[in-house]
Amino acid sequence: MDMLTSRARHSLGALLAAVVVAAAFTTATAAQAGAANLEGVWKIAVPTNTLKPVSGPVPFTAQGRKQYEENKRLQAKGAYDDYDITLSRCNSAGTPRLMLTPERFKIWQRFGVLTFDFEWNRALRQIDASGLPPKVDFLGQALVPTMTGTSKGHWEGDTLVAETTNFSDRTLLDDLVPHTFDLKVTEHLRLVDPDTLEDRITIEDATYFKQPWDAVITYKRQPAALFAEDVCLDRRDAHQPAFPSR
Amino acid sequence: MRTDFSWRRGLQGLVLVGAAMGALGSGAVSAQVPPQGAPPAPDGQAPAYSQFGPPPPPPLTPTEKFVTELPPPMPGGGPPVPPLAADAPMPTSDPHDLQGTWHHNQKLEFRMQRDMYGVLVPYNMDGAKVLARRVNSLRKGAPYINASATCRPPGQQWQLDLNFPFQIFQSKDWIEFVFEEYHGRWQVILDPEKAPRPAHKNYMGYSVAHWDGNTLVVESSDFRQALWLDVDGTPLSAKGKLIQRIRKVDNADRAPFLEVITTIVDPVYYTRPWSVVRTFGWHPGLTVFNEYNCEEQIGDPSVRADAGLVPEPKD
Numbered sequence: 001m002d003m004l005t006s007r008a009r010h011s012l013g014a015l016l017a018a019v020v021v022a023a024a025f026t027t028a029t030a031a032q033a034g035a036a037n038l039e040g041v042w043k044i045a046v047p048t049n050t051l052k053p054v055s056g057p058v059p060f061t062a063q064g065r066k067q068y069e070e071n072k073r074l075q076a077k078g079a080y081d082d083y084d085i086t087l088s089r090c091n092s093a094g095t096p097r098l099m100l101t102p103e104r105f106k107i108w109q110r111f112g113v114l115t116f117d118f119e120w121n122r123a124l125r126q127i128d129a130s131g132l133p134p135k136v137d138f139l140g141q142a143l144v145p146t147m148t149g150t151s152k153g154h155w156e157g158d159t160l161v162a163e164t165t166n167f168s169d170r171t172l173l174d175d176l177v178p179h180t181f182d183l184k185v186t187e188h189l190r191l192v193d194p195d196t197l198e199d200r201i202t203i204e205d206a207t208y209f210k211q212p213w214d215a216v217i218t219y220k221r222q223p224a225a226l227f228a229e230d231v232c233l234d235r236r237d238a239h240q241p242a243f244p245s246r
Numbered sequence: 247m248r249t250d251f252s253w254r255r256g257l258q259g260l261v262l263v264g265a266a267m268g269a270l271g272s273g274a275v276s277a278q279v280p281p282q283g284a285p286p287a288p289d290g291q292a293p294a295y296s297q298f299g300p301p302p303p304p305p306l307t308p309t310e311k312f313v314t315e316l317p318p319p320m321p322g323g324g325p326p327v328p329p330l331a332a333d334a335p336m337p338t339s340d341p342h343d344l345q346g347t348w349h350h351n352q353k354l355e356f357r358m359q360r361d362m363y364g365v366l367v368p369y370n371m372d373g374a375k376v377l378a379r380r381v382n383s384l385r386k387g388a389p390y391i392n393a394s395a396t397c398r399p400p401g402q403q404w405q406l407d408l409n410f411p412f413q414i415f416q417s418k419d420w421i422e423f424v425f426e427e428y429h430g431r432w433q434v435i436l437d438p439e440k441a442p443r444p445a446h447k448n449y450m451g452y453s454v455a456h457w458d459g460n461t462l463v464v465e466s467s468d469f470r471q472a473l474w475l476d477v478d479g480t481p482l483s484a485k486g487k488l489i490q491r492i493r494k495v496d497n498a499d500r501a502p503f504l505e506v507i508t509t510i511v512d513p514v515y516y517t518r519p520w521s522v523v524r525t526f527g528w529h530p531g532l533t534v535f536n537e538y539n540c541e542e543q544i545g546d547p548s549v550r551a552d553a554g555l556v557p558e559p560k561d
Binding site: 081085088089090091092108110111113115117121122123124126128130132135141146147148170224226227228229231232233234236237 | 335345346347396397398399413415417419420422424429430431433435441444448449450530531532533534535536537538539541542544545546547548551
């Protein structure tokens with residue numbers, strides 16, 4: 001129960017905040033020279049449920065293929081909680097699947113950190129391109145795998161290169177493709193033109209894929225807007241799609 | 247100079263001070279007004295209270311007595327506020343620019359018992375009974391369902407009070423608060439024509455603001471459901487309204503903060519509006535949030551959707 005865990009969390013986490021903050025700015029803030037401005041409201045140009053490789057099929061290993069086929073079988077049965085807890089529980093779709101949302105998202109870029117704020121369920125992911133040392137983590141929270149992983153980025157000219165690791169294995173890359181804890185996602189984000197954002201995604205997971213493979217997603221800039229308050233659990237309880245697809 | 251001369255002077259001073267205090271005490275004794283909280287004098291004896299003490303508080307009303315006799319809340323916690331590094335970026339000097347990363351830097355109050363002036367929260371008996379049943383439900387081991395426990399947006403007061411960071415982004419038309427906890431979002435509209443009232447009510451209500459000098463005045467209402475203003479369940483009915491007065495304070499001491507005075511307006515539960523104040527320290531180093539993903543647990547179809555809590559009786 002979150003109300004009760006909040007109490008416990010405050011008694012521990014709050015006491016550590018001082019040390020966390022004290023360590024955060026003991027070094028100079030990272031230079032942001034050459035950083036492009038990716039802020040804005042974005043929407044996928046060609047909606048899709050599938051993370052399509054740039055060329056050829058997904059290079060599954062035998063183990064990866066086996067799990068993929070199992071996911072297809074469970075999908076046909078409607079046993080969503082057995083393979084896709086985003087659909088069954090409104091669990092964060094994680095990285096990179098959040099980037100496949102057919103709905104809009106905003107990018108905020110402050111203090112060298114990019115915050116992606118999704119229309120879907122108010123979901124968040126962040127890329128830390130500040131160059132600052134990581135927050136002091138006495139509780140070991142950074143050791144806990146998360147749906148969106150831990151994303152560290154740096155700028156190469158006008159391209160943000162973000163590497164994400166430390167994933168939970170409870171998400172999918174798209175609506176079917178599985179991954180393991182060993183997943184590493186590398187993204188190259190850049191403005192193709194002022195109104196077009198490109199995300200070239202490289203997937204590495206030696207357990208399920210024979211070699212790294214790339215997918216490219218393109219987004220078009222949208223007018224500034226406030227997103228409606230979306231509460232996925234309410235939609236799910238009303239028997240509406242939890243993670244709307246194309 | 248010999249030290250015994252100084253000792254004599256010191257002793258003389260002490261005697262003089264003591265005599266003066268004795269004169270003051272004996273000359274000021276009167277048997278009229280007891281100090282606040284002083285025990286009653288024994289029968290037949292005149293209490294020796296100083297007339298310089300404050301007047302006694304009025305006796306508690308039945309509602310106040312009912313509320314103050316509830317089990318006390320858990321003691322709040324809160325982090326000490328460390329200084330920022332010498333090269334940490336500071337907020338802009340524009341008082342109308344609230345953007346940045348902020349963090350509640352006071353002790354979390356599990357139950358708001360007094361307003362910002364130290365006066366007891368002005369419950370009416372309906373509000374007192376709601377608080378009492380929520381407090382007692384927790385102690386009975388059958389806490390009530392609330393937004394936080396079911397992974398729903400908890401409303402502005404609870405969301406802001408938690409000691410976790412949030413970012414503020416703003417444009418000329420609206421201001422957006424993005425919170426680490428509950429991956430929450432609070433939208434404050436500056437131009438209602440650009441963001442009209444939605445067709446359905448939101449958990450975070452509908453918030454419209456204007457600038458009053460350098461203070462942002464936000465009125466939030468139209469809540470989808472009643473709110474718990476704090477962990478113990480200080481109530482706000484769905485018809486209630488919150489008025490937040492937000493200003494950025496920068497005393498050139500490299501410790502800028504936001505001050506938020508929240509006025510609770512809810513005739514359903516209170517006899518009059520009342521206000522609390524919170525401060526939020528500037529913390530750009532907390533811009534990277536920890537992931538908050540309560541849906542993984544709460545959304546589990548194999549467990550109860552109410553997280554094991556019990557439904558609260560309807561008023």
